Amino acid sequence: MVTFFIKFNMRKKILLILVVIAGFNSYAQNRKGQFKLLNQEKHQLLVSFEVPEQAQEIIDYYYENNKEFKNFVDTNKLQIEVAFQWNDEHFNKLREDAIRYSESDEAVLVLKGLYVVNNDLPNNELYKLAEQLEGFSFVRYAELNSLTPIAPPSVDIPPTTPNYFQNQTYIQANPGVNMQYAWNQGVFGQGIRVRDVEYGMSVTHEELTDPKFSNQLPISSLVNLSWLDHGTATAGVVAAHNGTYGVTGMQHGISEFKVFPEYTTSGYDRLFAINSAISASVAGDVILYEMQTGGVNSTTNSPNYVPAEYVNSIWDATKAATTAGIHIVAAAGNGGQNLDSTAYSSYMNRGDSGALMVGAGSNNTTHSRLNFSTYGQRVNVQGWGMGVLTSGYGDYAMLANDPNQSYTMFSGTSSATPVVASCVIALLSRAKASNYDLSPTEIRTILTTTGIAQGGNTSTHIGPFPNMQAAFTFLDNYLLSTNKVDAIPMNVFPNPASNELFVTFPTDYSTNEISIYDAVGRQVYYQKNYISNSSINVSSFKSGMYILKMKSNNAEQSKKIVIK
Structure with missing residues (x-):
């Protein structure tokens, strides 16, 4: 019989028809034949099974009802475990929210069909198993995920000025997003909960000592310390304390900022981190994807970074979350890849996951794409990809040689993503104060409709740059329409x-x-x-x-x- 090792680690209808239509296409599309070995390091084999009606244990169902599959499992002595153990009450809430926001819970149910093969096998044998598993009609796809951590999407751009708040010009009017306008309206992120999926953050940093900042899983001692600084920098952009020293977070009034680390004491598992974040979220919460993955023809020296959702299982998890009203704000990646090229057709043919995809633009009024930013019609909006003053690292300032008093000029799609996420938070907070919950589709439409147009070479599309005054003006009219x-x-x-x-x-x-x-x-x-x-x-x-x-x-x- 199959051996299981279950892992216990942890509207209004108006705008949502678009999501439903996109969803049908994405699930009908053939997702097979897309797996690959990213490097020579150890990989994990993940399998997505169709979820049959009324089946509680999907793998048991196929094992007991398909003789060929049973023989395959027994012959290869496969040890299969669920990719994530969902809390039934929360999973049912996700399904209910998906029906409320998107009129279908299909995207959420897909998550129940994700399993991993737990056998310790060399890559060539895992590759062969993936090919064979995709031969079964009830397997949606197989996937090979490297267990080597992937670098977060930041680049090194040196600081140019010694000021602190005065140099947080991304907060002010163009070329900034004009978050000052939201502040003037009394909007600081009140009532909004934020999750961040990356490697962790330093909660002892002077900007992040408030109890609302926390790492939700134990971080591996093998994590590069600079990658922890990455999370510290992200948290600082969004919610650094509002005081008389250092920097000020763009939406410092949020109720929670929780990091769900990819690399824990149990090992490296990006999907587990994402599912953990989703399992701790409900409609109206915000999850940042401060991560990227290797794209087409990626190698160790040329990783060709693209969005994390390029990986099939990450796309499925993302789609499930956004369908249920959870807001995903994701880095497009620093690989300079063209997602509109035929090389990425299998990814684009899945449809829209519902995530707000963020590219890296210049920090001037041109708002042109920076050459490292991945681009294409899938990228929705842009944020500053350079010169974002925030906490961490210490290349801008390291007072008394103390890492807890370190500051940096953050960059890459890593800096762009929390800038845009802060705009999302502000809109959600404003709407929440009017007793209205904005959907991911509504948020995207507001930001893309009211944003400042991309400049420079617009054929390499990364979308408009947020303009909070215009966005708030539109939102206020929108809420009047909605609530009348x-x-x-x-x-x-x-x-x-x-x-x-x-x-x-x-x-x-x-x-x-x-x-x-x-x-x-x-x-x-x-x-x-x-x-x-x-x-x-x-x-x-x-x-x-x-x-x-x-x-x-x-x-x-x-x-x-x-x-x-």
Whole structure:
């Protein structure tokens, strides 16, 4: 029989149709034949099984109901264990949230089908097993993951100035994100919980001594100390203390900042760290992916870094989280790879995981791509990829030679990601204060619609740069639309729309005015005495979020619409 070693280590419907449509395509797409050996170091074999209805133990189900699979397992003496042991109550909550946000829990259920082969075998034998396992129709894919830790996505750019808060210019207006505007509105991240998946952070650093900072799993003693500094720097950008010394976090009022380390005393396991973060999160929480992985034709000397979700199982975990309303903000990676090239077609054909993908841009008003940043249409927005003053390392300052008083100029997609994550947190906090939970799709739409356009060579796409004043202005109008009592019983469809949309309402409201406004409040459509259920041509509208307003009988009603 199979030997198991179970690991116990630890809307509103308006915008979400896009996610559902993308989800169907991603699960139908063939994910087989994508595994590879990244290096000569030890690897782990992971297998994704289809999840049959009503089956509690997926591997038992196939072992007992498929003779060929049973013989294969017995012949090879396979030891198979679940990749992650989910708490049933929390897993059911993820499923409920997925249905609430995305009308389907399919992406969450996929996580139950992830297993690892626990046999200690050389790489060539694992490779052969992967090929054979993918021959079974109920295996979605096999995957070979290196057990050698992957460097976090930072690059070395020296400091140029001795100031602290004054040099946190990424907080101010363009070329910064204008987080000062959010502060002026009293928004500091109140009520938002943050998780970070990387190697850890120093909770003894003077910027991170508050109890809200914690490492959630025991960190391996083999972790490079500079990689711990990486987490210290990330935490500093987001939530460093607001005081009279050092730096100030962009959203220093968050309630939690928890790191889920990839490399623990149990070994290196990135998927386990991600699943642990998801298992500790609910809709409205934010998870940072401060990590990258080797891309096409990667070698030790030329790793060609791309997003961590390039790995099939990471994509599945990410999709499950975002479908359930958890916000994933992910580094695009420092490999300078073109994700639109045919070499990455298998990755792109999976569809959209729902993560907000962040590229590295310049720290000036051009907002052009830095040459190391991976790029392509999958990259949604950009943050500063250089010159981000924060805690850690000590290359900017090391007071009294004390690592707990160290500061750095952070860089790479590593620095870009917490800058953008802070913008996400601010929007979530603002909406939460109005008793509204923004979905990952809504957050992405707001930031891409209101951001400052990318400059330089725009053919290497990394998306716009966040503009918090414009984002807040749009969000405030959006919340008014969302929370207003239905003064007019109107319906707008299809939503999202591509070429035309329709508005329906009772005949009592035939004397009316219909207006449509874009993200910055400009009127782009107007019609008086619109006839219910007649076509409105929106084919010339740019993709993005809009507000449709109807006035009739001294009443007014607004609806959010998306043009794709």
